[in-house]
Amino acid sequence: MKTVNRLFCFILAVFLLFAAVPARAASNSDAIISALKSGVVVNGHVVNIPASYINQAENYLAAHKLTDEQVEYIVGQINAAKAAIRDAGVTDLHKINPTTKQEVLSAVQAAANEANLKLTVGSDKKVKIADSNGAIAFTDESPIKTTGANVHFALTLVPLSLLMTAFCLCVFGISKYKLLKRHD
Amino acid sequence: MHHRSHTKDFILIPIIYFLLGYLILFLLIFPFRHTISSAIDLLFFNKPNSTEESVGNIFSTAPDISSGTIKLSSIKFPTYGARFGKVEISSAGINADLYFGDGTDQLKNGVGVYNGSSIPGYGQTTLIAGHNHTFFHTLGKAKPGDKIQIDTNYGKYVYQIKKAQIRNASDTSAYNLQSKKENLILYTCYPFNEIGLTAQRYYVYADMISGPKIDKQE
Amino acid sequence: MNGSTKSKIKKIISLILALFLSLTMALSVLVLVIQNTVLNPDYLRNQLSTSHYYDNVITEVEEKFSSYASASGFDDSFFKTVLNINDVQLKVNESLSVLYGESDVSIGVSDFQNTLYSKLVQNVKDRKIALNTNTDKAVRLLAQTCAETYLQYVSIPYAKEISMYFPKLKHILFYLQIISLSLAVALVLLIFFINHWKHRAVRAYIYAMAGTTLMLTVLPVVFLISGFSNRIALISKSLYELAVCYLNGIAFLSLEVALIFVVALVLLSLLYRYFLKKAKNG
Numbered sequence: 001m002k003t004v005n006r007l008f009c010f011i012l013a014v015f016l017l018f019a020a021v022p023a024r025a026a027s028n029s030d031a032i033i034s035a036l037k038s039g040v041v042v043n044g045h046v047v048n049i050p051a052s053y054i055n056q057a058e059n060y061l062a063a064h065k066l067t068d069e070q071v072e073y074i075v076g077q078i079n080a081a082k083a084a085i086r087d088a089g090v091t092d093l094h095k096i097n098p099t100t101k102q103e104v105l106s107a108v109q110a111a112a113n114e115a116n117l118k119l120t121v122g123s124d125k126k127v128k129i130a131d132s133n134g135a136i137a138f139t140d141e142s143p144i145k146t147t148g149a150n151v152h153f154a155l156t157l158v159p160l161s162l163l164m165t166a167f168c169l170c171v172f173g174i175s176k177y178k179l180l181k182r183h184d
Numbered sequence: 185m186h187h188r189s190h191t192k193d194f195i196l197i198p199i200i201y202f203l204l205g206y207l208i209l210f211l212l213i214f215p216f217r218h219t220i221s222s223a224i225d226l227l228f229f230n231k232p233n234s235t236e237e238s239v240g241n242i243f244s245t246a247p248d249i250s251s252g253t254i255k256l257s258s259i260k261f262p263t264y265g266a267r268f269g270k271v272e273i274s275s276a277g278i279n280a281d282l283y284f285g286d287g288t289d290q291l292k293n294g295v296g297v298y299n300g301s302s303i304p305g306y307g308q309t310t311l312i313a314g315h316n317h318t319f320f321h322t323l324g325k326a327k328p329g330d331k332i333q334i335d336t337n338y339g340k341y342v343y344q345i346k347k348a349q350i351r352n353a354s355d356t357s358a359y360n361l362q363s364k365k366e367n368l369i370l371y372t373c374y375p376f377n378e379i380g381l382t383a384q385r386y387y388v389y390a391d392m393i394s395g396p397k398i399d400k401q402e
Numbered sequence: 403m404n405g406s407t408k409s410k411i412k413k414i415i416s417l418i419l420a421l422f423l424s425l426t427m428a429l430s431v432l433v434l435v436i437q438n439t440v441l442n443p444d445y446l447r448n449q450l451s452t453s454h455y456y457d458n459v460i461t462e463v464e465e466k467f468s469s470y471a472s473a474s475g476f477d478d479s480f481f482k483t484v485l486n487i488n489d490v491q492l493k494v495n496e497s498l499s500v501l502y503g504e505s506d507v508s509i510g511v512s513d514f515q516n517t518l519y520s521k522l523v524q525n526v527k528d529r530k531i532a533l534n535t536n537t538d539k540a541v542r543l544l545a546q547t548c549a550e551t552y553l554q555y556v557s558i559p560y561a562k563e564i565s566m567y568f569p570k571l572k573h574i575l576f577y578l579q580i581i582s583l584s585l586a587v588a589l590v591l592l593i594f595f596i597n598h599w600k601h602r603a604v605r606a607y608i609y610a611m612a613g614t615t616l617m618l619t620v621l622p623v624v625f626l627i628s629g630f631s632n633r634i635a636l637i638s639k640s641l642y643e644l645a646v647c648y649l650n651g652i653a654f655l656s657l658e659v660a661l662i663f664v665v666a667l668v669l670l671s672l673l674y675r676y677f678l679k680k681a682k683n684g
Contacts, residue, residue, distance in 0.1 A: 051361035052300030055308065059284075059299060062400075063261035106219070113222045118229060123462040123638035124551070125559040132230040134637055136264045136285070143298050143361065144353045144385060145286055145313050146373055146473045190605060194612070197417070201424045201613025202620065208425065232632040233642060288469040315472040379475040379526055380540025381547050 033058050043089045056138055081107035240266040243282075246335035250342070254305070254396045259338040264299055269336035271295055271312065271370075276326040280319035282312070282334065295319050295370075301361055304334050304341045305398040309363045312370045316386075320372035323386060324348075332368065332390050341395030343368045348388045350374050358387055366392045413602070416593055420606040423589040424613035430582040431618060431659050433575050439652045441572055443502040446648070447495070453647035456490050458640035463490075463555045467548060474544050480525055484518050484548075493556040501561040503568055509557060515549035559641075601677035608670050611663055618660040622653035 037054060081104045088100040096104070117137070120130045129138035213220060242260050246269065262268035262284035269282035281294030284303065290296035295314035302308040314320030326332070332343040351358040359369050367389065374386035439445045450456065467481035499505040522541045526533055533541075590607070597603040625631070631649040636642040 052298075055300050055302055055361055059261070059302070062256055062259075063263055065257075110218075110222060113225045116230075117226065118635040119226050120635040120637050121559060121641055123640065124466070124554050125557060125638065125641070126554075127559075128637070130229075130635065130637065134229055134233055134635070136287075136637075139264075139299065143300055143311060143356075143359065144371065145291070146315070146353075146381065146470070193605075194608065197420075197609045198424075198612030198616055201421055201609065202616035204421060205425055205428055205613065205617045206620075227635050228630070228633045229635050230633070232629060233634060233636065288466055292469055292472060315469075317475045318472045373473050375536075377475065378540045379531055379537055380522070380542070380544040381470065381474050382540050383543065 033061070052143055060137060077107045077110050242266050243268050243270070243335075243337040246340045247338065249339040249396045250394050252396050253399045254338060256398050256400045259398065262303065262337070265290060267294065268303070269334055272333040272335075273323075273326045273330065274333075275330040276322045276324075278319065278322060278326070280314060282336070286313040291315055303398075304336060304368070304392075305339060305366070305395055306400075307364065307366050307397065309359065309361050310366075310368045311359055311361070312368070314370065314372050316373040316376045316378075320370065321376055323370060323372050323388060324376055326370075326388055331393075332370070332388075334368075334395075338398075339396040342393050343390035344393050345388055345390045348386065350384055350386055353383055353385050358385070366397075368392065412596055416597060416602065416606045417609070419589050419593050419596075420610040421613070423586060423593070423607070423610035424617070426582050426586045426589060427610065427614040428617045430579060430586060431614065431656070433579045433582065435652060435655055435659065437572075437575055437579070439648075439655060441568060441575070443498055443504065445651070446498060446501075449644055449647045449651055450494065450498075452651075453640075453643040455640050455644050456487055456494065458643060459490055459494070459555055460485050460487060462638065462640055463552060466551050466555070470544060470548060470551075474540070476522070476525065476544075480521075481548075484521060485552075489514065490556055493553075494558070497556065497558040497561050501558050501565050501568075503565050506562075509553060511549045511553045514552055515545050518548055519545035599677070599681050601674055601681050604670055604674040604677055608667060608674060611667050611670060615660050615663040615667065618656050618663065622656040622660075625653050626650060 033054065037049075084100050084103040084107070085096070088097060116132045118130045118132060118134075120128050120134070122128050128136055131137045240263065242262060264285040265287070266284050267281050268284055270280065271282050272279045283290035283294050283296040285299045286296030291313060295312050297303060298311040298313065301311035304310050314323070316323070326345055326348070328345050328347055330345045332345065334341040334343070349358070358371075368391070370388040370390070371385045373382050374384040375382065376386070463485060464482055467484070468478045470476075471478050471481055493509055493511070496505070496507070496509045500507070500509070519542060522545055523533065523538075526537065526541065531537070593606045594600070594603045597606070631646045634642065634645050634649070636645055
């Protein structure tokens, strides 16, 4: 179960956005990145996203452009996930209750689909995030390689789950212009 | 007793049963259709999967741009695994292909930019890894003051080494990925000639002295 | 109610009962297929073999080890001598046993690590490199890292977590199978007894069985022809080939059962003709 929780946290970390991005966010990546860089306060706790995640977001956003509508729709989904977590007063996703987890995952799933994100498993049997063509889009590996050291999810990373979605969804949502249709 | 032919019934009725069966199945899963379809979307690619590693190459020669500003939108930004440049340190005899991403394949064929850092010119930290027994074997010969040339598919960059340090691989203070100043960090396993894996890394820190800045504004 | 009306009502009831029989049989077959595939460790073992999983895992591990070679001063070719397909098979099967609750013993790779360490030390000595304390430490770390990587690559992902759900699923399917089979038998008997003319009962059975055959055939055929399984989002070659084989295997099993139903249909058709002839003569 611990591994499943870690996996859940990683996926949420990648998929969820928690910044205070207004519904009509700027379509350029700066607005999203600024939102990611600013922390979020949940029950008095300020949570920041690690720089490596933000940089990965920035890199992917640089390679893929988004429309205003895509950003707006995805942010809408993210705000729903954020609201669920804030309402539950969650600061540690390892301790999230099943109802909130379900609400968050539903929003995440919807946003991920808009973003054309895929969950995949590498040869190392670790879950990774890929784009629709199989190219690795997001990794959670340590910055420093070849030590055999494993990445450990620090508790402070867990609530960042919300943050990641917005930009990731924005980023990965470029090629799919399903948003408006999905509003039906 | 009148026995009419049931030939058509033997075809029609099973087809009706089959359609009704699938209809019932559809109705049963209808409340969960979004969840199921989005789960399928998450777990399947848009086209047949190819598990053969294909390392993209977007670099042939660097354009002669070594100053000024270039718009982000005009750059072909590398995706994970793409070869997008080369690194040269004359004083250390290093000349290696530069990849975006530092996975097994990338480090086998050259040196790689950690995808959680930035590409040269982005105004942030560029963290480049290379194996000590291959491309960065002579990294120790690069001294403060020496130049590092990085040619990319969008411009040419020159950095000057300011210092080198030996730190533990787990020491996260050895690099700052949040830096808002353009800086370059190269690293490899240390000692260079050690047989086996080591817990230490040799870091070379350098500042940019020339190269086009990337303008992120659209 | 005259005889004609009664006859018509019986026909309609037979048709409806035949529909339920068709659905019940389809459900029963679905449960059977799941029991013989997803819940059957031997099925997975077969697929592991068919998809050349062990060979693919060895290739993946060797690729990873070659990156360690570049970082550790050992030759690529050295690491090609450390893996043994029998050991890989053993470890994967141990993981499979954990998945199916046959065992809850964690897979151990200490033997692998110790053997590798000895080989590494021997290689160092053969190359006439001094094995001082630091070098020994580095070689031990390399052996440990390789062993951890090996364990990662030979383990079935989330085997322990998934294994928790299998007993529950087994129970549910067991009761579902009993219910569906009982219902099927009850429906068969009901159809038999409400029809005075037995050829009508057999005709209803044919309708039901043909309907079930179509249900079992169409979806798997569409799945196989569309190549949907080839799009599964697994970038690990070993897992991808296994998953494709696995899913296609389930589709083929459904088709095999459908084939059995076709044979049963042929027999029922002969029975129908017999009863029809009897009814005409009677």
